[in-house]
Amino acid sequence: MKNKQDENFRKSLQQAMPPLQRELQRDLWPQMLRRLEQRAPSVPWFDWALAVLLVLGLLLSPNAIPVLLYHL
């Protein structure tokens, strides 16, 4: 009885869902390319700031270069 109710309910649910266009109608690659171009991974500003600070630090105190190389 319960199974029959479930089956009827499932049929009602299927009828309630609109028919679908299941096949893709166009190539989405051009859109994908635009998305890739818009959101190309960029280096965050603080990474640039850190790099600048590092270069400045090394220029101001070249003695730190061997220490830095040792720790790398």
Next chain:
Amino acid sequence: MPVLEGQSDVARQFALGDLEAFETLFRQYQSEVYRWTVRIVRDPGAAEDLTIETFWRIYRAHARFDPGRSFGAWARRIATNAALDYLKTRRVEVELPADFPATASPDPQIRRELQEQIRAAFHKLPAKLQITATLALVEELPYKEISDALGISVGAVKLRVFRALRQLRKNLKHLGVEP
């Protein structure tokens, strides 16, 4: 998902971040991803957008892709998550009136309205239940296939279907609708 010759080479190149390999995979799998997504979200326009979103996530995650495994299955899993995120944020636009007829009617107009109410009640389900119920009850996919796509056990799929049915019945009963 189709298995194509040379696919493993393309997959390896893609995992290294090669854009041409990504384009090849995109062209091979965009239809599959779209078909899968539209079954879940039931909206062709949204499914196209979600196909792009899925491949955007795929592209960003290229380094985590294991070329030894199926690209199609991986893409399907990511598409399912993208669809789930979409369903979580989609607004339910159809309101449920309180004075709806209690039973199905032979009148086509009333039948249409009843179907609209069922649809609206269905869209009010939590996204996780909605996605599982769509795949299991509407699309009638095997539980194993659903569990693979959702990354949960078959038992968890059955439980979600049970909960979805219970909640849907409750929602409709509350309105005096008995489909």
